[in-house]
Structure formats: structure tokens, C-alpha cells
Amino acid sequence: MGINAVFEALSHPVRREILQLLRGGPMSAGALAEHFTLSKPTLSVHFAKLKEAELVAVERQGTSLIYHLNMSILEEALSGLMSFKEPKS
Amino acid sequence: MGINAVFEALSHPVRREILQLLRGGPMSAGALAEHFTLSKPTLSVHFAKLKEAELVAVERQGTSLIYHLNMSILEEALSGLMSFKEPKS
């Protein structure tokens, strides 16, 4: 959990591309999967890792699962690395 | 090479800790290794991955190899991620 899961999640190019796609707004698992040549189950595993790292959040809409980007976790992880850690204001 | 190598390098906690140590200034391989319980050859492999990603640069001083942090690659990769502009992989 925590920072390890975040950097582990960021280490795979497909997962970074998923984040990139979500930058344009929330998308369903199926819509995301269409952007790749990988099988849906494979993509589903990538989604699970992003979710475990809390880089994305998921919400059900009917039979679809909609993923959205969680920017704050990303900022937190990266600023931790750079030690931009600001004292509490 | 490129962005893939950078995020792959950042994915391991030991390598992130090496970068943190180097933030305090350049250090030799041996001095870095003292901060870990891992064997020197293992650390050497971690150094090699950081070097391949160009997150560190190395310079010889006598029998010692001195590692330096390359902040610009780090900033480039992280800010690239934040703005989701991934350079060609």
C-alpha cells in the first residue's frame, strides 16, 4: 500500500497511458480497453493495480464501471519523491 | 531507454531511497551500500538501473565510483507525468 503501490503502478507504460486517457475525463473499462490491443482481462488487471494505488477511483453505472483519475495521490507521491513536502499551513 | 527506464527505475523502493540519499550530495558506491542490508553486488545492479535511466551520473575518483543525482531527468519525468505529456517511449 501507499507510496510503493503508486510507483509500482506507474512503472508500466500501459498503466501510464490509461492515466493519460483518463485525463480527458472519466471512461468505462470497455472504452479504455478499446485503445489497446491487449485482452480485456489483461486491462482489467492493470485497472486493479491503478485502483489499489488509488490513482483511479471507480464507480458503477448500470453494467459499466467508470474509472476516473485521482490526481491528488499522484501529486502526493511525486512531491514526496522530490521532497517538496510543505509544512502544514 | 527514455521515460520507460525512468519509471521502471523509480518503481523499486531501494532505488528511490538511493536517490533520496544522493539529494544530500554525491556519494561513493560503498558509502551508499552502507545504508542498506543488501549485498554490494545487489546494490550495484540498482545503481546500474538508475544510471541507465540517467537518474544518476557516475564519475571515478581513484578506486571509487562517485554517484551524483541528475535532478533534471527526475523533474522532466515527473512533470511530464503531471502534465501527461509523455515523450516518445
Place this chain on the structure above:
DNA sequence: ACTCTAATTAGAGAAATATCTAAATAAGGC
């Protein structure tokens, strides 16, 4: 309840990663 669509979980195999010990390389001093 049955069926259709959307997506995940399970199981398996291949490929990559991390770690160790032992051997090799490089530089400096005698």
C-alpha cells in the same frame, strides 16, 4: 427466471526482476 452485455476473477505459462555467491575488472601503492 432467462438472456444479453460489461467486466472481473481464476488458473496457467512465459518473461522479467531481485537477490545471492564467486569471479573479474580497475586504480593505486609498494
Place this chain on the structure above:
DNA sequence: GCCTTATTTAGATATTTCTCTAATTAGAGT
């Protein structure tokens, strides 16, 4: 040239990661 120190490279093994197909879960409509 030989020895010592510092570090890397090689080889082996255990663990983890990635990917697939097949099976399962979940919801909506009829």
C-alpha cells in the same frame, strides 16, 4: 609486477509480473 581496495559482472535461483483463455459475477431488460 604484485597486493589491496573498491566496485562491477557473471551465473544461478527464487519470486514477481504480464499475458492469455475460460469461467464467474453483476446489472438491465424481457
